[in-house]
Amino acid sequence: MDTYSFEDFVGDTDVFFTQYFDRRPLLRRGALAGRLAGLPSVRQLDDVLALETVPPSYLRVTKGGKGVPSGAYTRTVARGAALAEALNPEKVYELFRSGGTVTWNSLHHVLPSARRLREPFADAFATEAEVVVFATPARTDGFSPHHDSIDVFVVQVDGTKTWRVWDTPEHRRGDEGSYTPEELGEPALEVTLEPGDVLYVPHGTPHAAGAKSELSLHLSVGVEPRRWRHLLQDTVAALVEDDDFHAFPHLADGAEAAVAALTAKVELLRDRLARLDAADEVKRLLDTGRSRHGAGRTREFARLAAIDTLGPGTLIRRTVTPVEFGSTADGKTGLQVAGHRLNVPDAVADALRGLDGERTVTAAEFFPGVPEARSVGVARGLARLGVLEAVGAARGAAGTADGGH
Template sequence: MDTYSFEDFVGDTDVFFTQHFDRKPLLRRGALAGRLAGLPSVRHLDDLLALETVPPSYVRVTKGGKGVPSGAYTRTVARGAALAEALNPEKVYELFRSGGTVTWNSLNHVLPSARRLREPFTDALACDAEVVLFVTPARTDGFSPHHDSIDVFVVQVDGTKTWRVWATPEHRRGDEASYTPEELGEPVIEVTLEPGDVLYVPHGTPHAAAAKSELSLHLSVGVEPRRWRHLLQDTVTALVEDDDFHAFPYLADGEDAAVAALAGKLELLRERLAHLDAAAEAKRLVAAGRTRNGAGGTREFARLATVDTLGPTTVIRRTAVPVEFGVSDGGKTTLQVAGHRLAVPDAVADALRALDGDRTVTAAAFFPEVPEARSLGVARGLARLGVLEAMGGPSVAPTAHHERK
């Protein structure tokens, strides 16, 4: 399956960051030509609409440039004793057939391929990113001229769509806004995007799009890089976590003592800021920007299923999962692994210690001088915890929950 780097979308990153990022639009024809198999497509959209219950907040339908009220494509379903609104797929298809554009927001919430698509963007820009899917029927004005408050990377996946993009204004209005064609003059980019083309539209940049002779599906990766104020807020928030800023002050009466106390804390904060290691803080801010809470991508069930297929002749090895060895007591050694604490025969602890570096052993011979079946059982148990793995088997182990690829 294709995985994508940030360069795949924007080309030379030095050129992108010095000339285009936050400044002017960028068109890259054929950037992902022939490499679309790993991306969400029309087929995935049908699969999503085939789910029994979809919360309507994911889907938006617009027609003639205006949003269709969600009541036109939802139905009420019983969920236990309660009632909830869910998508009515037939109504969505009907609105699409009659010229509506269907938008699926936060596609990365529900589709692994959309989650993978956002990764190069969160890594490169150290901020959150959301993937939105747009599907437009043939011969429709998808969206009339407007600007968005976030940066958008458009990837054309199916069909074609004609875009007009105007120059990024020097002074940008923050929120979303729409325009008449007369206000805008000549676009700086006018292009019919084909599958594999990528278009970058900085925030506040007017743009409009329309599908031509066929259905169009494009993905928009929306990113909102953090401004200085967000980064510095984060820095100060981390500094005031310290116990020195924990007490409840009483400032309300404005007495000299209260003012002096505040002045003292401001001075302390100033000192802490002055002593901050800027290089280390930059690293921390980047790491924080790349972190996203939510489900991991570890395929743990698939890993556990392969553990149960370990046989006596399977060659096994240690993984990178750390094991803390305790002291031996009564023939047993305590191990601490991935939040578990277990006592194993000393011979098992020794066998595990011996499996460092590139050494391997068969599952039957792992626990020496016991019957094969017992050795295999112990090997499987340790493999379930992620300490051992089959050679050539999946290398994903439980601690990978906390790591990025």
């Protein structure tokens, strides 16, 4: 089964980020030609539509450029004593046959193939990414000219679709918007995408698309890269977690006292920012972005199964899961990790400290001075909490979330 890298979609990443990203559209003919078998397909959409457990909110139908009310393609079903809305496959098919475009939002919540498509984008931008699938009947326009508030990477999977894309405006609105053809004039790019083609459309760029002589299926990976304001908010939020910012101010104490107190805290924050190690902070922002809900792929059962086979000779290392080291008493050190409070032998705490960075040790040698079996058992216990991992496993905390055209 194919795995995909970000380069598969955009080509040379240096060229992409210096010449296209946030500037202008990019068309890559045949970027995934011959490698579409691992992506969501028409057949898989039939399977998903048959799942009564998928909420109707994941699907929408548009016809003639307007949304179709969900009541036209849902039905009420009894689940025990409760009633719930479910998709009605026959009504969805009927709308499609009569010219409606069917859109699946957040398909990565349902299909592993969609998650595989999303992962390289979530990793490249260190943020969430969403996979949306558009099925358009033959000889049907999808949506009228519009722009999206996010960057969109289009992959044509089945059939063909003609795209009209206008120049990316110098000043862009942050929300979504639609246009009339008269407002836009001639498009800067008019192209018919074939299976395997990839098209990048920066946020705020007007575009429109329509199917040709056969059913069209294309996937859109939507990404909203974090702006400087988002990154700096994250940095400041991490700094003010310090106990020095924990007290409750009483701003009604008097204007002079409140101003003096705020000035002192601003100066303290300014000092912390001045002493910030930028390289370490960039790494932290990347790690936190890639572990955000919706940015990764959960493989917890597989991870736990691998831990059970961890042996004496297995090389292990620390993960990025935060560990708070507490006080030491009677040969034990307090730890707090992933909401758990532990008391471990001092030698175990020292071993964890010693594994900072990329250092490794065998599971048998992790807990020095004790029998091999006990050392392996302690290593397995900490691995289950996400503190340790076998070398070669994916970096990151345990339980990482899985993470219209």
